[in-house]
Amino acid sequence: xxxxxxxxxxxxxxxxxxxxxxxxxxxxxxxxxxxxxxxxxxxxxxxxxxxxxxxxxxxxxxxxxxxxxxxxxxxxxxxxxxxxxxxxxxxxxxxxxxxxxxxxxxxxxxxxxxxxxxxxxxxxxxxxxxxxxxxxxxxxxxxxxxxxxxxxxxxxxxxxxxxxxxxxxxxxxxxxxxxxxxxxxxxxxxxxxxxxxxxxxxxxxxxxxxxxxxxxxxxxxxxxxxxxxxxxxxxxxxxxxxxxxxxxxxxxxxxxxxxxxxxxxxxxxxxxxxxxxxxxxxx
Numbered sequence: 001x002x003x004x005x006x007x008x009x010x011x012x013x014x015x016x017x018x019x020x021x022x023x024x025x026x027x028x029x030x031x032x033x034x035x036x037x038x039x040x041x042x043x044x045x046x047x048x049x050x051x052x053x054x055x056x057x058x059x060x061x062x063x064x065x066x067x068x069x070x071x072x073x074x075x076x077x078x079x080x081x082x083x084x085x086x087x088x089x090x091x092x093x094x095x096x097x098x099x100x101x102x103x104x105x106x107x108x109x110x111x112x113x114x115x116x117x118x119x120x121x122x123x124x125x126x127x128x129x130x131x132x133x134x135x136x137x138x139x140x141x142x143x144x145x146x147x148x149x150x151x152x153x154x155x156x157x158x159x160x161x162x163x164x165x166x167x168x169x170x171x172x173x174x175x176x177x178x179x180x181x182x183x184x185x186x187x188x189x190x191x192x193x194x195x196x197x198x199x200x201x202x203x204x205x206x207x208x209x210x211x212x213x214x215x216x217x218x219x220x221x222x223x224x225x226x227x228x229x230x231x232x233x234x235x236x237x238x239x240x241x242x243x244x245x246x247x248x249x250x251x252x253x254x255x256x257x258x259x260x261x262x263x264x265x266x267x268x269x270x271x272x273x274x275x276x277x278x279x280x281x282x283x
Contacts, residue, residue, distance in 0.1 A: 001156050002184040004282065005034070006126055007168035007176060009199025013189045014219040017252055017262060018275065019167040020044035023126045024263035025279045029163035031124070031151035033131040034145045034179040036117070041167045044261050047122030055119055055132065055147065057140040059096040059111040061089045067108035074100035076110060076238045097263035116140060119148050121155065128155055142174035149179060171199075184241045185282070186212045187243075189219050192227035214240050215278060217278060221245035246271055 006019045023031050033041040059080070062070060063074070068087055075083040078100055082093035101109040117137070119132035130152040134141050149166065156164045165226040166183070169175040180186050186207050190200040216235050220230040228245065235242045247270055255265035263272050 001153075001164055003153070003156075003164040003166065003181045003182075004185045004187060005166040005180050006187045006189060007180060007203060008189045008191075009172065009201070010168050010191075010195060011038070011170040013170070013191045013196065014187050014242060014246070014252075015170070016041050016044065016167050017256065018187075018189055018217060018219070018246075019165060020261035021263050021272070021275045022165050022279060022282075023124075024261045025054060025276060026126075026163045028161045029165055030084040030126050030152055030156040030159065030161050031070060031127065031129045031165050031167075032148060033129075033167045034149055034175070035167055035169045036132045036134045036144045036148070036252075037141050037169065037175065039131055042122075042131055043259055044256070045122075045126060045129055046259065047120070047124050047131065049120045049122045051121040053119050054115050055134075055144050057116040057138070057143050058114045059075055059098065060091050060094045060114055061098070061100055061109050063087055063089055064108045064110070067106055069106055069108070071085050071105060073103050073105065077103055098251040115137070117144060118234045119144065119151070121151070127161070128159065130155060141169070142178040145175045145178040146168065160202070165244045172202050174245070176203075176206070177210070181210060183212060184212045186202035187282075188214060188216045190216055191219055192221055192224040192230050192231060194227070197227060197230055197234070201234065204234065204240065208238065215282070216240055216242045218242065218245040220248040222247050243281050244274055246274050 006015050010016050033039045056245050080095050082090045098111050115136040122129045130148050132148045168179040249271045251269050255262045
């Protein structure tokens with residue numbers, strides 16, 4: 001089984017469109033959406049949820065009103081001001097450090113694990129799909145990424161598939177690292193804008209640091225040919241192969257609006273043809 005992760009230095013480069021196209025082109029595959037903070041691959045794959053699980057991460061203090069003697073020690077030591085005058089915990093302010101539970105003389109404070117989101121195993125027209133939804137304002141997205149990625153790997157091994165195709169998170173943070181470490185191939189989607197080039201350099205530096213086999217796709221290359229050439233020059237300098245360049249097309253917007261991959265929407269569109277050529281190279 002080969003694991004391909006599609007990533008980008010910034011959001012909005014077209015990762016999900018390309019991931020959806022690869023899901024349509026590949027045979028015998030499992031998909032996973034590791035962009036848990038803003039998951040959207042499901043909009044193209046239309047999953048039918050078969051299994052649903054809670055994701056628990058982090059802790060919040062809880063004061064037992066019957067046991068509490070209101071001595072004020074917890075309130076005095078809480079640097080986050082999470083203990084209110086009524087000796088109740090503000091769950092938004094609480095950082096889960098558990099210091100208050102250790103200094104309480106009557107053991108009136110317990111730490112409760114947070115339900116931070118959900119993750120799913122689903123069925124799609126293209127095969128099994130593992131995805132997740134992180135709760136609003138919840139942290140530890142890297143931990144959730146690592147969880148669903150491992151579940152997807154286990155599922156791919158159990159089903160004996162050839163490909164595990166992952167829609168990775170944007171940027172260079174811990175969620176990205178959790179999504180790409182140990183992958184067979186990282187595909188960076190770059191856009192020819194000034195911010196795109198800036199963030200492209202950062203994600204290239206990250207994949208180099210992690211010794212990952214890396215390829216590059218330039219999306220919407222024709223919106224700025226000078227910047228496209230700059231990206232190619234960086235690829236040459238970093239000894240990274242640029243496997244394709246995709247033109248801008250309003251048909252991609254139409255496909256996304258209709259909830260379809262571009263391959264399904266218009267298989268003979270110039271974007272679809274280029275993606276088919278890129279997928280052949282990857283294979």
